[in-house]
Amino acid sequence: MDWANASNLPQSAAQLNLWQHFRLLAMRIIYIGVGLVLLAFSVVSILQSAWLNSGALALVGAAFLLVGVVYRHELAPQWINFLFICALGTLVSISMKSSGILGVYWMYPVLAMVFFMFDKAIFVLVIMLIYAAFAFVTYKFLPFEYAWRIAISMLVLIGVGATFLVLMARMQKNLSRISATDALTGFYKRDQVTDILQQQIAVAQKHKTPLSLVILDLDAFKSVNDKYGYMVGDQVLQETAQRVKRIARPQDILVRSNGAALMVIFPNTPLKLAAELTSGMLDVMRNEPFAIKSLMMTITASAGVAQWQVGQSWGQWLEQADSAMDRAKSGGRNRMKVAR
Known part of the structure; x- marks a missing residue:
């Protein structure tokens, strides 16, 4: 990405x-x-x-x-x-x-x-x-x-x-x-990312609090669109957003970053807790089949988690999470990787 x-x-x-x-x-x-x-x-x-x-x-x-x-x-x-x-x-x-x-x-x-x-x-x-x-x-x-x-x-x-x-x-x-929000998921749009991350980094710097985020991308989502059509694909995205929202806390910030990729920003949250929350999101994906119309399907996701480090720009922080998500994809999907 x-x-x-x-x-x-x-x-x-x-x-x-x-x-x-x-x-x-x-x-x-x-x-x-x-x-x-x-x-x-x-x-x-x-x-x-x-x-x-x-x-x-x-x-x-x-x-x-x-x-x-x-x-x-x-x-x-x-x-x-x-x-x-x-x-x-x-x-x-x-x-x-x-x-x-x-x-x-x-x-x-x-x-x-x-x-x-x-x-x-x-x-x-x-x-x-x-x-x-x-x-x-x-x-x-x-x-x-x-x-x-x-x-x-x-x-x-x-x-x-x-x-x-x-x-x-x-x-x-x-x-x-x-x-400001995506009509399909109700999450913030991607063009809000820059402002949101800069604001969150400023808050973390001021209060010296940890700040983490996850990029979560559905596995093989293109095949869902190709096989069942975009209407089904949209419903899968909506259901995914609801499941992510179910695990996320009230203070967490939800963004639809691109296509089938979602982002969750965890204010005042260290890497370990962010990873635990992300694991919960992946669990509700893999363990609860999607019931779309008359279809029952299991859809998984891969995720990359990163904690912001002092001195990092928002772009570097995002790239860390994105690279971790790519490693999760290349490592077999349906898993989470933590940024190095």
Whole structure:
């Protein structure tokens, strides 16, 4: 098996965060759109001889346009977003003070922007601060009969927005899981191997814990496909994956590496324990015949186990396990070999 070029495989779609892309597009529209609207209102204020209002609107609008251009390919830092929300909140408050109920209409777009401008880590804090500020301004400048209705409508908007964020996060999680896993076995795809192994090596180095893996390959799997067809072959792979999963522990990482080859990464596991777990996987293969449709067949597997050694690259570690698996194949199959 060629692991040398695994690092050149294309990145999985799981690494593409659709919500982040959506946020980037939304923020680009918000910055440029709000900037243009504020500049237009500054012109209107000039015509009304409201020079102070015009200057404030023009300054904030130009800042929005500038950030929209500078950060058109990436999300702006959170502190910049916070400054802009504060500036917009101030403008809305001034509008409510001078225009009364008419100023309220600008409050809702500002609240909506918060859902796109901030990461979930600080979103709740920011939205509650903005809500508290607007509620205070509303009660201060508007009659109570309007203020309490506006406060409730703001809560409804926040609830709808929060529900939207939860649904988007769930969709992103499902898309990531689907794109990262093999549809047939439910294991991670091969193009996840590089990232997974590098992450596991980093954890092992940091905590000074053992790390092992096994490459397990079905024996004579091609003859199963040739004799019974690919549909039967797929069912054999599915059943094999279930048996491997039955022996694997919750913390173990399962990968379909290629064709009929599966990989199991054993975090915080020395070579001896990894070999014992692998033996259990081979036992359930050889001792439990496969019942596929009306067929009963015994299918075995060969495996190579290796423990990561300090200083090894992930590719060298994989090659060790692969070489051990090749020795198991050439030694008669249906057996396990430990990397030298």
